[in-house]
Amino acid sequence: MKQKTQHIPVYSIDTFSKKTNDETLYNVEIFNKDRDFKVAYPHRHDDFYEILFVTHGTGTYTIDLQEYKIKPNTVFFLSPGQIHEIKFSEDINGYIFLFSSAFYLSNKSDPYKLFEFPFFYSLKYDNPPLYLQHAAEIEELDSLFRKTLIEVNTNAIDSKEATHALLDLILIHCKRLYPQPEGTQLKKGHILIKRFKQLIEEKCTENIGVKEYADALQVTANHLSETVKEFTGRTPTDFINDRMALEIKRLLTHTEYTVQEIAFQLNFADQSYFSKYFKKITGVSPSEYRRAIINYEL
Structure with missing residues (x-):
């Protein structure tokens, strides 16, 4: 039987970052069994989003009472406030990108830009993962995450701007592949x-x-x-x-x-x-x- 808590923990993005900067707005890293931030499950996130790209391993990811299978080449998306719990195999591997709305919107003139992505703001209360099928799609996303990791782990000039641009590319790539039954025209x-x-x-x-x-x-x-x-x-x-x-x-x-x-x-x-x-x-x-x-x- 699942253990209940007196309350559901809510975590900020800095809980999941080893950075020591004054204000954590984003974090990108390898996702594996050794990634441990001592958080309790299930929990919620406050004002930040998550993209989890699983390249190896299996398990389950429960998001707002909906259980989804974890398998290789799956992309999960989390919006602020969603209650979630994850269980995975020892060989789990992939990438995780956490970012606040402030980071994403920092160079955007449209404050509603995130609404363009159906996996964050669908009209239904679900956001199933994206199961990648084709080698070219997988390689493109893997390449984008590898480049992002390089940017966040170096002190290169304009690293934050480059990371922002790569986040845009990751989101656009996933949007193109994500099922959009209502069409792509946002009225x-x-x-x-x-x-x-x-x-x-x-x-x-x-x-x-x-x-x-x-x-x-x-x-x-x-x-x-x-x-x-x-x-x-x-x-x-x-x-x-x-x-x-x-x-x-x-x-x-x-x-x-x-x-x-x-x-x-x-x-x-x-x-x-x-x-x-x-x-x-x-x-x-x-x-x-x-x-x-x-x-x-x-």
């Missing part, structure tokens, strides 16, 4: 929806409604509702409820908080309403969901 309404989804990530635990989100996005509630409906066939409330249900499931699965404590933490008026809300969305009560998880783990 204005689509960007609004992705901004809305990012805001849900930031404000989920405040338990606010559509109007508050619309105000924060500087649009009317009607405009937000119409745009979301046009591009997704769903309502903003559907997205808010999906994200809240995910957060409740995270806490029921990974922590020892009581149902009442979870309700309080997520700003519900009382436990009764909280339980009815969760059951309406999922079909089971919080207690039933937790019991099912416990029985499954046994």
